[in-house]
Amino acid sequence: MAHSGYKPVVEAVSCSGCGMCAEICPFGAIALQEDLPQVNGEDCMGCGLCVSHCPADSISLLLAPERGIPLDVELLA
Numbered sequence: 001m002a003h004s005g006y007k008p009v010v011e012a013v014s015c016s017g018c019g020m021c022a023e024i025c026p027f028g029a030i031a032l033q034e035d036l037p038q039v040n041g042e043d044c045m046g047c048g049l050c051v052s053h054c055p056a057d058s059i060s061l062l063l064a065p066e067r068g069i070p071l072d073v074e075l076l077a
Helices: 020-024
Strands: 006-010 030-033 036-039 059-063
Touching: 006 036, 020 030
Parallel strands: none
Antiparallel strands: 006 059, 030 036
């Protein structure tokens, strides 16, 4: 399995601490600590499920060049 080349970043101010991101993460890479999600960078594959399931839109994906070059699906077409 290859990393996506992205990493999730949590905006603590807008995060409601609902825990949906931790529940949906298929890699178990997110845990709530004091009602804020903490991402384990070793386990996270940058899939983006946490981003798409965050009801407060408090998580976004940023490039993670240290994790490899993201796949450009347009080049595959």
